Amino acid sequence: MAKKVSAGKDKDMSAQNMGKVKVKILVVTIIMVSLLTLTLLKIGYLQIFKCAEYTEAVIAQQTQASKVNPMRGTIYDRNGKALAESASVNTLICNPQQIEKDKAAEIVATRLAPITGLEYDYLYERLTKTTTRYQSIKKRLTVEETAAINELKDSKKNPETSKYFKGISFEADSKRYYSYGIAPHILGFTGYDNDGRMGIELMFDDELAGKPGSIISARSASGTYMDFQYEDMTDSQKGADIVLTIDETIQHFLEKNLEEAVTEYSLREGAAGIVMNPKTGEILAMATKPDFDVNAYNDITKFVSQAVMLDENEQLSGYNSENKDVQEKAVNLIMQKMWRNKAISDTYEPGSTFKIITAAMALEEDVVSKNSRFYCAGYKQIADRRIKCHKHQGHGSQSFVEGVQNSCNPVFMDLGLSVGSQKFKEYFNAFGYTQKTGIELNGESGSIYYTKDVLSETDIATSAFGQGFSITPIQHICAISAVINGGNLMKPLIVKEIRNESGIVKSYQSEIKNKVISEETSKTMREILESVVSSPTGSGKNAYIKGYRIGGKTGTSEKGRNNDKRIASFVGFAPADDPEIVCLIMMDEPQCTVRYGGTICAPVVGEVIEDTLEYLGVERQYTEEEAKTVTKTVPEVRGFSIEKAKETLTNSGFKVRVSGGESEEGIVDQLPKPGSSVMLDSTVIIYTQEINEDNLVTVPDVSGMSPEAVRRELEDYGLNFEAVGAGLNSTEGAYAVKQNIAPGERVQPATVISVEFRHASSD
Ligand SMILES: [Zn+2]
Structure with missing residues (x-):
């Protein structure tokens, strides 16, 4: 081209008469001709060599594919209860090419604004974006919104304007519902686009999501756009369903008990708990409290209402500040906190619950026997340190079994030193404490422990009673399961199987990671740990439950050194001779007066285990001693003669008091009413005349009293007594902590007052 131009210029220069204008015209003409030639050449090239590629592009301009969202899979509990499911909701969409830019768009935007709550300008901009045939306007319409928009489109109801709404349409989308409202940290949640963001929703997002289909909007043969006559090119494929190992009912028991504990013991940093099948590694329940509303994952209301002393924390207390910046910062911090699954993400010093592991390795290594x-x-001198027992005056002489029952630190220091650095480290590793468990949930933390080759005597001594290293609750419950299940370290399972319409796609089998100790050692450990709960002097007796054999261990650990912060914990399992469940609960920074795991945690674990065993249909077997305190149902004696009523009640094991004189009618009423459950030996009052409502009794305060004193006190008031809760295996030393009817209340005579007892524990 440069050559041609310069040739032209030479010609211009020789033609003297030509004006400047003419020169310019010529130059432009030559340039244009040259360009045209090149363009023609290029088109020729394209037509010959690039034909196919360009044809596709032209078709793409005529038709437009868009994604059809598949229905997300359901998350079930182990019994087929749907914990997370998706329901269809409408998305409002439009085809701007079917909406005339001025009048139609103005009318449509004006009408849609009040229905959808969207700004007119936003709507107008969407409706007039004619470069596309598909615009999403609003997701997740309510039923009312859909109905109102349908009315606008109805030519009978809106004969004048309905024609403008031709380009307005709906598309099916889905919304996630968590029907039981439980297990937020396990289930997690999905984002606005139905993508998994946490928990199972995140970990199994690929499986749950399904495959999107595509639809194509096409131009008809005559060249007009088809009126949303979509042709579904590929069907969307519903996501697979996930079946968890979680049992909704057991999860509910755990959550209920943890939630109560947070308030009752003022747990500044909340609580976490796990219930697991020790034989299979299946997690039956896992919870962190306080938590969040799984149906409104970024709403902090629930967390704030459950959390204690949020106001003491300078950063968090700003959540209700007037200052927007301060508020936003606090809300973000609270969200991070409330989404944290403490059961797998928090590391803590296990304290005395780790003595289970030390005892098991010592037995397995044969450095100790039961006797x-x-x-x-009260202390043990190790190198230059005097390390104390929790009982400062000392436990004196004791057997190995008593040492475990007493949770005596010097006993475990001796055991640790006998096992030695090398073996201690090997067992620590074999029990799984040096690795993450690999549970299929996000956010699992690793542990913090000694990495040096040889542990000093002080290191071993303190490690032996659970100090100097930090582990996660999930690691700990897996290791303890290995101790009681015959010696196998199991991989924890949270998912049972993945299913789709044609059946099981994948099923997760129990997996033994390590054989750590022998069946014999495991059996001995089960027996010893049962005695920790059942022995009248055992440190775990607050977990005791009538009729069930329970094993367990207490723990109270410091949170950091030189501060007053504590973590109270308890691990319990049942039935002790053949464990079906194991439950670990840790309470983070209790603010109550007594903060020992044996005092505050053991009863909660006891309750979770009791609820669970009852639900699983494990029958209670009472010892002779227990049988005496078992409750019995009061029989119906109304309508009976006095003689007959007395006989029936006495034969059932109740005392009888008659109120009123002889009467033809016989017994007209009784207290407690038939069907009430009371302890044997309780008094039933039978009435020959209608009960006088003025004869009410004031309930006395029995807190702190021994079981015997409570019985006498209530009897004096004409009330009946039922002992409930943990800690009743030995009445000696037990004291009342709660009564079901508050002191001062006025009740009918012979009303049953349920009183909960507990033992003092220093671990
Ligand atoms: Zn001791």
């Missing part, structure tokens, strides 16, 4: 003798002077 070995130990002596506790």
